[in-house]
Amino acid sequence: MAWSKPEHAGSRTPLVDVGTHNGSFHADEVVAFTVLQTALKALGGLAVLRRTRDRDHLAECKILLDVGAEYDPDRERYDHHQNNPPLRPDGETPYSTAGLIWEHYGRIYLRAALVDMAHRDRANRPFATLEDADIETIWRDLDQQVFLVLDRVDNGRLVPDATSFASQVDRMNPSWRSDPFPEEFDDAFKKAVSFAQTFLEQAIARAAEPILARDFVLGAHATNKSFKNGIFPPADPRILILDRKGVPWMDVVHQEGLPVLYAVAPTADGSWSITCMPPEPGSFAQKLPLPEAWAGLRDAELAAVTGVKDAVFCHRNRFCGGARSYEGVIAMVDRALELGTGLKLGAYVEEAGADLEAEEEDAPAP
Helix, strand or coil: CCCCCCCCCCCCCCCEEEEEECCCCCCCHHHHHHHHHHHHHCCCEEEEECCCCCCCHHHHHEEEEECCCCEEEEHHHEECCCCCCCCCCCCCCCCCCCHHHHHHHHHHHHHHHHHHHHHHCCCHHHHCCCHHHHHHHHHHHHHHHHHHHHHHHHHHCCCCCCHHHHHHCCCCCCCHHHHHCCHHHHHHHHHHHHHHHHHHHHHHHHHHHHHHHHHHHHHHHHHCCCCCCCCCCCCCCCEEECCCCCCCCHHHHHHHHCCCCCCEEECCCCCCCEEECCCCCCCCCCCCCCCCHHHHCEEEHHHHHHHCEEEEECCCCCCCCCCCCHHHHHHEEEEHHHHHHHCCCHHHHEEEEEEEEHHHHHHHCC
């Protein structure tokens, strides 16, 4: 149950004591406090961190994180160390404190964080316009990609590698070699919260970008235009032509079920790239890899094989390639489609149209 600002609180911002254990910390309570701090501010309160193991002091706190051996959202108790700990909807994975706070405060946090990110960076202004359904999509994304991982790590279901977020937070604890005082742990915890806020904002931005890119990608696929010198290839739904760098198109293509095999886009150095479409999210495979004969070739060697004079490279794993010009990259796509499917650019549409005409001719007269 999310804390709410008391009625008739006056002009002074209510202080909300948030208790957790002192000493060394882990990612779950760091992230839990990070989320809670922003959510409480959005609700009109100010989180005051109390790190202690004194039971009397903890009992005075409005909200407890990772201590108390009790999960009771009505009383704002969020621990998972007790017997019969709270489980995720899968019925198997125990929550950590991070997962519990995300469940109860995550949506409030997201809305506030998105607005704050929009105010701090004009490039993020569209974040403030996202609707409730978009917030729910982002919440689910982070729940699976971030908070489920934290839950599994903290409950011993997953061993994090040395480069993971959880491992980096653990390393922010003071070293035993300095024989640290309790205050040093508290200072380190605050630094870890700042680090977690940056990490969460990056995760939010990654999850939000495909939502914001949806209309752009669908429009590009529908018009099949690059706006490059007025040169357009024949209409073909198997190719997605983008006129901007770094558009997160794959999620949109997956979600909308578009028949895209290759995406074409400009690069930072002015050349053009081809990227192959994976068969499913997160896969390193490709629906149609670039031709095997192109694998690992560059410049003159690739030009000789492809017949495209300004062909630049083809990755040895055949998931991407490129040419110096837009005309060149379209020629590479045309050749790759012909070799891979037997149908050049535009032929797919022509064949589909011919099949439709044949079906209409074969159909019985009304």
